[in-house]
Amino acid sequence: MGNIFSHDLLTRYEEILFIVAVISYLVCSGIFIWYLISRNEKAAQLGTILLTMGLVAHTVALALRWGTSGHAPMSNTYESLSLFGWGIVLFFLIAQRFYPIRAAGALVVPTAFLITSVAGVFYQGPDIPLAPALQSIWLWIHVTIAMLSYGLFALAFGAGFLYIIQENLLKKNYKGVVTAFTLLFAALGLVLGLWIGSMLAEPVTVQDPITRTVGNDYSFSDYFRIFGGGFIGLVVLLGLGYFAGRGASKRSFSNILPSLDVLDEVSYRGVAFGFPLLTIGIVTGAIWADQAWGRWWGWDPKETWSFITWLFYGGYLHTRLTMGWRGKHSAILAVVGLIVVLITYLGVNFFFSGLHSYATG
C-alpha cells in the first residue's frame, strides 16, 4: 500500500481524468450537433452540463500535470495541445452564458475534441526534464500570449467560414455551400495527411557545424510518404466535406447562423485582437532568444513561420483598413490565415527542426 499521493499514482489519475475529459468532449460533440439539427433545448442543457463536468476533469488533469512536472504545462506537444483544447472549452462555456451562441457548440466542441485527442496521441509522461533554454520566466509569457493569439485567429477563421456559408445560403447558392465545405475538409485532410505522413518519414538529421542548428534531410521515399499521406487525407476528407456541405444546404440552416454583418465584424475583431498579441508573442520570443542565445532573430523555421503568419495578418489588416476590403474577401483571408497558423503552430515542429523543435507552442 503506497501513499495515495505518490508521484506515480498522481500521474495515473492525470491520465484517467484526461481520458474522461476527451470522452466527454466526444459525447458533447454528438449532443451539440444533435441540438443544431433538432433545436431541442434540453439537449443543449444536457450538453452544457456534461461539457462543464468534462472541463472540471480536464482542469484537474492539467493541475496534476503542473504539480508532477514542476512547471507550467506548456513544454511539449501533449501539454500545449491539451491546454489549447482546455482554453477553447473554457471560453465557449463562458461565452454561452452571456450570448445566445449554444448552436456554435456544434462547431466548437468537435474542434476541442479533435485537438485534445491529438494531444492524447502525443502523450508524454511528466518526467521529461525541461531543456536548459526553456528554464526561464519567458516560457510562460511567450507561450501564453502566442496561444491566445492563435485562439483569436481560430475565432476569426470560424466566423469567416460561417460568413461564406451564410452568404451562399442567403443567395440560395447551395453549390457554393457544398464547395466551401468540401474545400475546407479537403484542406484539413491535406494538413492531417501531411502531418501523419511526416511522422512516418525517417529523415536523416544533419547539424550545421558552425551554428549547431539541426536540420532534416529528407530522402525520396520520405517525400513519397509525406505527400502520399497528404493525398490520402485529402481524398478521404474531400468526400466527407461534400456530404457535410449537402447536409448544410438547407434554407433553415441560414436562420441558425448569425447575420452577415455580425459574422464579418466578429471575424475582423478576432484578427484585430489577435494581431497585437501575435506581435507581442514574437517580440517576447525575440527578447527571450536574445537573453538565451545572444541573438534576437535567427531565421529559425519557427521564427520564420511566425513572421510569415504575422505578414499574412498584416496583409489582412491593410486590405481591410486601407484598401476597404469587406465581407467575402476578408472572410476568405481569415480562413486561409488559420492554415498558416496551423503550419506555424504544428507543422514546423514536424516538418522542420531547429531551435524550437523541442519546444512545441
Add this chain to the structure above:
Amino acid sequence: MSADKSAEKIETKNTETASAGKASNGNSSSDTLFYLILVVTLLLTDVVLSFYYYRNQSGFDMRWILAALDISTILSVMGLAGKRVGHFLTSMKLAMTMLFVIAILSIIGTWLPQGEAVLESGWVKNPLYDVYRTLGLFNVYQSRWFLAILYLLAFNLSFCIFKRLPTTYRHTLKPRVDVKEKFIVNQPLASVVDGAGEKGMGIARQSLSGMRYRIRPGQTGSVMAEKGRYSGIASIAFHLSFLLIGIGAMLGAVFGFDETVEIREGQTVDVRGTNLKATNYDFQIKYTDVMEEGRSTGSMPTKYSTDLEVFSDGQSLERKVITVNGPLRISTYNPVLTFLASLKVNFHQASYYQSDRGIVSVLQVNQGPGKSLIYLGFFLMMGGICFSLYFPHRRIWLKVSDSDQLLVGGRTNRAKVTFQRDFERLTSELRVKMGQEDKAHG
C-alpha cells in the same frame, strides 16, 4: 573604412532619387540629364564595389551596402524611363506585393537547408545545386536580393509614413470641432432627431460621456465627441518601429560581431574581434533522470554552467558563473556610450561537447551596437499596435439646426459595427428620453 563613406554617399543619393522622383511628372530635359548622371554614378559604384567584394570574399561584409545600391540604381533607372518613382514608392500595392514576396522567399528559406547545413545534405549531389547556390537559395536571408527587397520595403514604408503624417497630425492635435450642418449629415453614420433642440443636445452629451467619449464644445454651437484620439499616432509609431529595428539590425550586421568561442576547463582563449581574453575555471553539468513508467530510461542535461572570467589587457574585468538563460554582459567603454549604443560584450552559454582532452564549453560572444534601437523599436511596435487596434478613433459631431432638429453624425477608422452599436445606443437613448419628456409635458 571606405565602406562607411560610401554608406553616407548612398544615403544622400537615396534622398535625391526620392525627391527628384516625386517632382518629375513627365520628363523635362534637365530631369533626364539628372537621372542619366545618377544612373551612371550608381551603376558604376555598384559594379566597382561588387567586383571588389566578390574578389575579396574574406573582406568586410558589404552585402547590406550593395543591396542598397542595387535598389537605388533600379529606382533611378525607373526615373530615367519616365516613371514616377515617388508615386510608385508610396503605393499601397508595392507594400502588399513586397509583403507577399518576402513571405514566399521566407517559405523557400525554411524549406531548403540554409547556411553550412546544406553541405551535409543530399542537395550537394543535386544537379541544380550550383544554380540554386548562385541564386542564393541556400542563404536566402542574407542574400543580396533579399536585402534589396527589405530596402525597397523600408523606402516604401518611410514614404507611406511621411505621407500620412499631416493627416494624423490634424486628426490628433487639430480636431475639427466647428463643423457645418452639411458635414454632419454627410458622415457615414448620420441621424436627425426632430424637435430635440438644446435639451436633446444635453441628453446626447450625457449619454456620450457615459460611453466614455471626450466632449469638445465648439465656437459655433457644434459639439464633437471622440474616443481613441491617439490611434493614428500609435499606428505611425508601429510602422516607425520597423525602420528602427531595421537600422538597428543593419548597425549590428555592419559594426557588431558574433563569434563562437570554445574553451576547455582551465583554458584561457582570445576572443576574436576584441582585445578580451576569457578563462573557463570550471564547467558544471547537472543531469536529471528521464522517467517513463516509473523507471529511469536515461538522463538529460538540465543545467550547465561555466565559471568564466574576462580579462582586458591582463586586467580582470568581471567573473561570473554563466548559464543558458544567464549571460555575462560587460561594458568595455564608458557607461553612457555603452547605454546609448549598446556596446556591451555579451558572453552566452550556448552548448558544450566532449573532446579527447575534456569537456569543451561553447560560448556565443557577441556585441550588437544596434540593440538600443532594436529594443526601442520593440517597445514602439508592441505599444503602437495595441493602441492602434484596441482603441480605434471614433468621432461623433452634434449640432442643433435652425429648425430645432438635433443633427448627429459620426465616423470611425476601424471596427465599424462596434461603432455603429455606440451610435445606435446614442440615437435610441435620445429618442426614448425625448419621447418620455414629451409625454410628461402632454
